[in-house]
Amino acid sequence: MPTVIFAVLAGLAFLLFLARTRQDPRRFGNAVLLGLCLVLLTLALLAQVAAGSAPAPLLAAVTLAFALLALGVLALAFLLIANGVTMVRKEGPRPANLLSGLAGLAVLGCVTLTVTAADVDSPPLQRVAGAVLLVAGYVSYVFLSFLAYASLYARLTVRHDVDFVVVLGSGLIGGSRVPPLLASRLERARAVYEAQAARGAPPVLVTSGGQGPDEDLPEADAMAGYLIARGVPERHVVRENRSRTTEENLRFSEAFMRERVPDHWCVVVTNNFHVFRAALTARRTGVNGQVIGSPTAAYFWPSATIREFAAIFLHYRTVNLGSCVLLALMGFLVPS
Structure with missing residues (x-):
């Protein structure tokens, strides 16, 4: 019965997830629903195994999965620490x-605390371990939900022509040169531009980025120069050179696009690790469009992804931190 x-x-x-995603894919609630669906499916599987009704191949698969999970946690911790050193x-x-690196150390700390609490007859330590495990479980659930849905969202294709392609800026090298991270965004934007121009309807490229204190010119100007030097007609490039944050990138660009084409549709280009958070910000700032990603160096991806998750987690701080406090209290106060 529990399995059913x-x-x-x-x-x-899953049905609710599909309905909400179809309505607007730029919601963090979609990620939570996808994670909930996966958790419930896992519980259904475990309930079937616990009831003794699982076929032998399924039982073997579940046992193997849990063994791999245990090894995977340790492997993940050391890989994260190694990546931290590389970064x-x-x-x-x-x-x-x-x-x-800090995330890897935190994982190792949780494993060490759990093993120690199980081995030592110390109720206070066991309560602390229970509280830490509940909080870690919640954070892991939210993180894996974010990771799964962000991966899905990043794979959405541009299905129809767009009026504008907005490229989000990042810091310049030496105060004036486009770094590889930003160049990958500009190349993805140029590919979208050229594909649509080949169909006879070239979009306007909006380079978005202000001037930082250590920069010789606004990022938007350096980005525009990069595109024009690679064959994009100057009349198809517009500079938004006031913004300092992603939210300002999108808000200022949206104001410009709405003034030019009130009923517009756009594509926003950023790096792949930043796509989902940029999509959430685009929805919040009223941008009518889709966010797509460009490649990022493999060694850069783990820290960047954790940073994006932390920003989203803290954006919904009331729910997330409140849940962590409640779970910590439950773990500490409930007798072991």
């Missing part, structure tokens, strides 16, 4: 570059 209940609930969660070596010891 969990399976039905998973089906309902510091290649990008410098800035706080954002420490995230993957």
Whole structure:
């Protein structure tokens, strides 16, 4: 009976996920629903195994999956720590570059605490371990939901012609040169432009980025120069050179696009790790369009993804931090 209940609930969660995603794919609630669906399916599977009604191949698969999960957690911790070392070596010891290493140490800390609490007859330590595990479980659920749905959203294709292609800026090298990270965004935007221009309806490229304190010119000007030097007609490039944040990138660009074409449709280009958070921001700022991603160096991806998740997690801080506090209290107060 529990198997059927969990399976039905998973089906309902999936139908709701499809309906909400069809209505607007730029919602974090979609990620939560997808994660809930996967959790319920897992519970249905475990309920079937616990009831003894699972066929032998399924039972073997579940056992193997849990063994791989345990090994995978340890492997993940060491890979994250190694990536943290690589980030510091290649990008410098800035706080954002420490995230993957710190995440790996946190995973190892949770594993060590759990094993120690199970081995030592210490009720206070077991309560602490229970609280930490509940919070870690919640954060892991939200993170995996984010990761799964962000991967799906990043694979959405541009289905019809667009009026504008907005390229989000990032820092310049030496105050004036486009770095590889930003060049990948510009190349993806140029590919969209050229594909649509070949059909006879070239969109307007909007380069969006202001001038930082260590930059010799606005990012938008450097980006526009990059595109024009590679064959994009200057009349098809517009500069938005006031913005300092992603929200301002989108808000200022949207104001320009709405003034030019009130009923417009656009594509926003950023790096693949930033796509989903940019999509959430686009929805919040009223941008009528889709966000697409460009490639990022593999070593850069873990820390960047963790940074994006942390920003989203803290954006919904009331729900997320409240849930963490409640779970921590439950774990600490409930007798072991």
